[in-house]
Amino acid sequence: MHVLILGGTSEARRLAELLHATPGVTPTSSLAGRVASPRLPPGEVRVGGFGGVEGLTAWLREHRVDVLIDATHPFAGTISFHAAWAAATAHVPLLALRRPGWVPVEGDDWHDAGSLEEAALLLPALGRRVFLTTGRMGLAAFAALDELWFLVRSVDAPEAPHPARLEVLLERGPFTLDGERELIRRHRIDVVVTKDSGGGATAPKLTAAREAGLPVVVVRRPPVPEGVPVVSDPESAARWVGERLEGDSRTTG
The missing domain is CATH 3.40.50.720 (NAD(P)-binding Rossmann-like Domain)
Known part of the structure; x- marks a missing residue:
């Protein structure tokens, strides 16, 4: 077969x-x-x-x-x-x-989005320092948000168009909870954006965001x-x- x-x-x-x-x-x-x-x-x-x-x-x-x-x-x-x-x-x-897919638990502050473009529209009201974990594809949806600063994590380097104020972390999961806590603290993150990818490899960021009381924009699959x-x-x-x-x-x- x-x-x-x-x-x-x-x-x-x-x-x-x-x-x-x-x-x-x-x-x-x-x-x-x-x-x-x-x-x-x-x-x-x-x-x-x-x-x-x-x-x-x-x-x-x-x-x-x-x-x-x-x-x-x-x-x-x-x-x-x-x-x-x-x-x-x-x-x-x-x-x-x-x-x-992931399921919110008590203490989560999740904001539902139907697309990356919809997620971008939500961000200005939620924070100014964004941890963007949607991968290197689709960053054009956030390119016009000049007033926001973005930390982008992906396996390979992103290409333009992308946000002007951008820092890139080239990393591959799985990620640890302690590592995600430190990343949020070090970069002074105040909002997280993720796709509902599911699985455990990248889920610790959700726990770290919940502990820090941060809003999370979750893009539906x-x-x-x-x-x-x-x-x-x-x-x-x-x-x-x-x-x-x-x-x-x-x-x-």
């Missing part, structure tokens, strides 16, 4: 490990190539885009993909919809692997395409693949 994993997340790497160790399964992980030095999963790896829906559909057919798993970042909305269209066209079963089944962890995705492998074995047997 050939499984194509649309990856780039820690969950995708873990799934590749599980499937690579499963007899009868050949995983191929596809990475978008937006990070200069990605952590490569086991098994076959391809880097770069497919060329839209048509390109992905052709790749599924040419490489005889039996199962497609969308394990991309929760905010990689375009590729998720491309995957849904391509899987339906090529008649390939599709599963979405999405880590659960886009929905999974309608009709696509969703699991929340790599082990469940691996079982889903195993069930199809077992079903194929019964059919051919």
Whole structure:
């Protein structure tokens, strides 16, 4: 069984490990190539885009993909919809692997935003020194906020357009609670902006913000395409693949 994993997340790497160790399964992980030095999963790896829906559909057919798993970042909305269209066209079963989103707890001061642009509109009323943890893509949404100072944390250096008053931290998670506390204190942060990425690797910033009494602007994640089944962890995705492998074995047997 050939499984194509649309990856780039820690969950995708873990799934590749599980499937690579499963007899009868050949995983191929596809990475978008937006990070200069990605952590490569086991098994076959391809880097770069497919060329839209048509390109992905052709790749599924040419490489005889039996199962497609969308394990991309929760905010990689375009590729998720491309995957849904391509899987339906090529008649390939599709599963979405999405880590659960964050849930506010008592003491949190969260402000909901439907997009980066909406988050930017909220900021002037919330603070002046912004810890922006939405990644290097999409900084143009905040470029006009000249009166605010931004601390941006990302794996690779951001490109223009971006806010004029900007300091960049090139770091990769996971991050510790003590580290996030010190970062907020040292840079005198008074508001945090994050996407609802979920998971534990970057969650300590939310605890640190709650302890410091800081407002947090949380950008909602886009929905999974309608009709696509969703699991929340790599082990469940691996079982889903195993069930199809077992079903194929019964059919051919």
